[in-house]
Each structure stands twice: as C-alpha cells, then as structure tokens.
Amino acid sequence: MDYLLHGGIPKNQLLLLTGTAGTGKTILCCQYLYTGAKKHGESGVYLTFEESPEYIKENMNAFGWDVEALEKEGLFTFLRYDPYKIEDILEVLESTIKEKNASRVVIDSVSALGIHIKDNEELRRMIFNISLTLRKLNCTAIMVSEIVHGQPGLSRYGVEEFVSDSVVAMYYERLQSTFSRSIQVWKLRGSTHSEKLHPYDISRRGIVVSSQEEAFVKRR
Ligand SMILES: Nc1ncnc2c1ncn2[C@@H]1O[C@H](COP(=O)(O)OP(=O)(O)OP(=O)(O)O)[C@@H](O)[C@H]1O
Numbered sequence: 001m002d003y004l005l006h007g008g009i010p011k012n013q014l015l016l017l018t019g020t021a022g023t024g025k026t027i028l029c030c031q032y033l034y035t036g037a038k039k040h041g042e043s044g045v046y047l048t049f050e051e052s053p054e055y056i057k058e059n060m061n062a063f064g065w066d067v068e069a070l071e072k073e074g075l076f077t078f079l080r081y082d083p084y085k086i087e088d089i090l091e092v093l094e095s096t097i098k099e100k101n102a103s104r105v106v107i108d109s110v111s112a113l114g115i116h117i118k119d120n121e122e123l124r125r126m127i128f129n130i131s132l133t134l135r136k137l138n139c140t141a142i143m144v145s146e147i148v149h150g151q152p153g154l155s156r157y158g159v160e161e162f163v164s165d166s167v168v169a170m171y172y173e174r175l176q177s178t179f180s181r182s183i184q185v186w187k188l189r190g191s192t193h194s195e196k197l198h199p200y201d202i203s204r205r206g207i208v209v210s211s212q213e214e215a216f217v218k219r220r
C-alpha cells in the first residue's frame, strides 16, 4: 500500500477506505493499526459500529496478530458503539484519542450510522463532524464506507469522499468463472499516487497488495 500511496497515508490526514462487502476493509484497518502499534509504537483506536471487538480480535488472532498484548500495553483500544446510541460519540471518540495519545484511528464503518440517523442531511453532518474531530486531534485516520452494488459513486452516502483527503477503493469482481480482488487509489491530497488498479490477496499474513502488477477486471 505504501508503494501505491507513494509513501503511505499522509500524516494527520483522513483516508476513506471504500469497497463492496467482504473485500477486506476491516482486515486492512486491523493491519494498519496493528502494524503501527507493533512496529512503530504508535497508539491506535478502533471505533467499530458493526462487529464486536471480540469477533475482530478472533479474526486478528487468525492472522497471528496478538492484539491482546497491545491492548495491555495501551497501544490498541477498541471502542464499540451501537449505531442506535451515538449521541455522545464525538465526545467519547475525542476523550479516548486524547487519553490513549492515539495517532492512528479507524472508524468502521460510517455506513452503519444510517441505521440510527434517517435524515440524510443529519447523517452527512455527522460524518462531517467525525472528520472535523479527527482533524482537530491531529491523528491519521481511516474511515470505512461501502460501495453499493448497482449504485453509482464511491460511498454509501455520497459525502464521505468529499470530507476525506484521500480515497482508496477495494473491489471483488467476477472475471469469467473466478473472482478477482483489486485495489486502487482514487485520490491522495498533496501527493502523486499509483494510477493503476492492483491485485491483492487476503493471505495468512493479511492483505498483500501486488504493487508491481496490474489487475485485469471487467470494467462496466
Ligand atoms: N483468515 C483469513 N484468511 C484468508 N482470508 C480471510 C480470512 N478471514 C477473512 N478472509 C476473507 O476476508 C473477507 C472478509 O474480510 P473483511 O471482513 O475485512 O471484509 P469487509 O470489507 O470489512 O466486509 P464488510 O463490508 O462485510 O464489513 C472474507 O470474505 C474472506 O474472503
């Protein structure tokens, strides 16, 4: 990913990670926080609206990522929010980031907010406010959204790509009788980036992007 992003996610910026269901967005986010904590000693906060921390941890263990050890060191913190009860979310997100001195943050995913907030205007404001909170706290963050099959655009609510500095999209598409996984950087504020669609695998080591290869997919 660092090769595709010509050096990685720019510090203190917000990246939208989008893609269809099951493309590996959650795995990539776990990998991002795990690597930051394990290799660079950077504290990470994972705000999850969908899967429980227990479930995510179980999946992380399957990749050999011992997240519990990092939790004990205070380098990995899960924040679980029921999408029906999000009134104080901005305050809790802010205080957790400050308390843990987090420099990496994941929001997985804003798509779930629509369960609680039915009004589109209000929903967009909430997504915008989350982005403002992340910017104010000087952390590098990934916000997850989804590409809905058969619907145009890069995100669930059509606002996520505009409040984000950068956009990365993951695809899982049928190519004759097999499915192929590919990833692409759509925009990256302040930097050039790969303009190709690259294949990736979900291996025992997590997401492995073939940065030197081009993916062949059926374009609609
Ligand atoms: N241990 C594993 N080894 C290899 N592949 C795995 C493993 N665990 C999950 N996968 C693959 O990853 C996919 C799910 O990844 P993930 O949950 O990160 O997707 P997602 O994009 O977050 O999905 P959603 O949109 O439902 O939240 C599965 O469909 C499976 O193909």
Ligand SMILES: [Mg+2]
Residues within 6 Å of the ligand: 025, 026, 027, 108
């Ligand atoms: Mg997910």
